Amino acid sequence: MKELIVSALDQGTVINHxxxxxxxxxxxxxxxxxxDHAVFIGMNLYSEKLGNKGIIKVRNKFFKAAEINKISLxxxxxxxxxxxxxxxxxxxxxxxxxxIIGIVQCPNAKCITNHEKIETRFDVVSKKGxxxxxxxxxxxxxEKDEIKVL
Amino acid sequence: MLDVAQEFEKNPxxxxxxxxxxxxxxxxxxxxxxxxxxxxISMLGGRIIGFTDAGSSSVSKGESLRDTIKTVNNYVxxxxxxxxxxxxxxxxxxxxxxxxxxxxxxxNQHPTQTLLDLYTIRQTQNTLExxxxxxxxxxxxxxxxxxxxxxxxxxxxxxHFVSPRFLAIPQQYKSHLDVKxxxxxxxxxxxxxxxxxxxxxxxxxxxxRFSDPSEYEKVKNSYELSKNDLEKAKKNMKVLHPxxxxxxxxxxxxxxxxxxxxxxxxxxxxxxxxxxxxxxxxK
Numbered sequence: 001m002k003e004l005i006v007s008a009l010d011q012g013t014v015i016n017h018x019x020x021x022x023x024x025x026x027x028x029x030x031x032x033x034x035x036d037h038a039v040f041i042g043m044n045l046y047s048e049k050l051g052n053k054g055i056i057k058v059r060n061k062f063f064k065a066a067e068i069n070k071i072s073l074x075x076x077x078x079x080x081x082x083x084x085x086x087x088x089x090x091x092x093x094x095x096x097x098x099x100i101i102g103i104v105q106c107p108n109a110k111c112i113t114n115h116e117k118i119e120t121r122f123d124v125v126s127k128k129g130x131x132x133x134x135x136x137x138x139x140x141x142x143e144k145d146e147i148k149v150l
Numbered sequence: 151m152l153d154v155a156q157e158f159e160k161n162p163x164x165x166x167x168x169x170x171x172x173x174x175x176x177x178x179x180x181x182x183x184x185x186x187x188x189x190x191i192s193m194l195g196g197r198i199i200g201f202t203d204a205g206s207s208s209v210s211k212g213e214s215l216r217d218t219i220k221t222v223n224n225y226v227x228x229x230x231x232x233x234x235x236x237x238x239x240x241x242x243x244x245x246x247x248x249x250x251x252x253x254x255x256x257x258n259q260h261p262t263q264t265l266l267d268l269y270t271i272r273q274t275q276n277t278l279e280x281x282x283x284x285x286x287x288x289x290x291x292x293x294x295x296x297x298x299x300x301x302x303x304x305x306x307x308x309x310h311f312v313s314p315r316f317l318a319i320p321q322q323y324k325s326h327l328d329v330k331x332x333x334x335x336x337x338x339x340x341x342x343x344x345x346x347x348x349x350x351x352x353x354x355x356x357x358x359r360f361s362d363p364s365e366y367e368k369v370k371n372s373y374e375l376s377k378n379d380l381e382k383a384k385k386n387m388k389v390l391h392p393x394x395x396x397x398x399x400x401x402x403x404x405x406x407x408x409x410x411x412x413x414x415x416x417x418x419x420x421x422x423x424x425x426x427x428x429x430x431x432x433k
Contacts, residue, residue, distance in 0.1 A: 137237025
């Protein structure tokens with residue numbers, strides 16, 4: 001099988017091990033649609049770990065931990081590699097943050113956040129097994145499957 | 151707070167709110183909660199402005215809750231608010247600079263009801279500790295049951311849940327009790343539980359919850375309290391109900407020494423006086 005070549009990054013960030021179906025959500029969460037530098041997006045790539053994975057390479061961008069942890073909602077096994085001068089400077093696995101602010105819609109149709117212009121806020125109440133978020137406003141606990149990224 | 155409420159029970163007409171103006175914003179109907187708040191404030195000399203349904207406010211013109219609260223905030227010292235959406239009171243408290251009292255936010259919380267329930271239980275049993283409390287009716291959707299259950303779960307009480315299977319207490323509350331090591335049992339009929347409990351907390355079962363009306367007819371007697379049911383009750387047992395009642399407590403029960411739901415509604419005045427005066431730093 002022929003392989004497509006994507007240039008190695010001179011400096012920037014590689015986000016690897018994203019489930020293919022979640023790649024566009026990661027792009028949206030990180031605001032990469034409005035990014036000025038080169039962004040390489042790959043989907044449906046072979047992965048020993050996931051079977052099928054996506055990858056995003058972002059040139060000239062180094063994310064803060066809080067920024068990158070947001071993607072753990074849709075890509076809990078994602079790894080983050082920082083590249084400097086074509087070399088790997090660090091490699092980390094994303095962590096689920098304790099609070100999720102402004103990126104998830106509350107699944108409770110009667111929650112005030114679905115009726116007023118409010119930045120949503122959730123406390124992460126369970127990180128083990130099934131991820132659970134508790135809405136700061138309506139106090140309902142949402143399972144990962146019910147969560148919709150804004 | 152319950153001790154302060156007890157002070158107000160002895161002397162409910164103290165003119166400590168003479169210089170205060172309160173907003174009573176009821177975006178959906180209420181009888182007891184609104185009137186007991188207004189009575190509580192009036193007895194203490196405070197003045198009240200507001201509306202009793204959203205139709206008579208600018209909400210009917212499409213005004214957001216944010217703007218309504220920010221506007222009313224300018225006119226008063228404290229806002230009492232009931233709203234049909236979950237989380238509306240917390241949101242209002244973030245928008246306002248004056249205190250907000252949640253008088254019910256959708257199916258989420260009704261904290262002043264919980265406090266008056268606690269007050270009434272303590273008043274009738276002289277303690278909140280180690281009581282056996284029976285909850286009857288719609289335990290799935292009833293917010294008063296959920297809030298009271300959480301509040302009582304720190305007092306070594308034991309619970310009986312009496313409901314049709316499809317209106318049973320949700321798993322998340324049972325899990326909470328399991329974690330706290332609180333004992334509870336589930337029953338399908340009042341008669342299986344009534345002789346053991348210190349408090350029988352009745353709630354309304356809405357006919358609309360049943361997809362088949364004949365199903366309601368079949369089970370309704372199991373959840374309608376009669377004078378007969380009370381024959382086996384403990385001497386100290388009292389029947390409470392957040393009201394309004396429909397069919398779940400027969401009128402014949404009102405004249406027994408077990409009925410305590412109208413006294414419970416009266417306690418709403420003293421407890422709300424305590425809440426307001428403590429929030430304003432007057433007690």
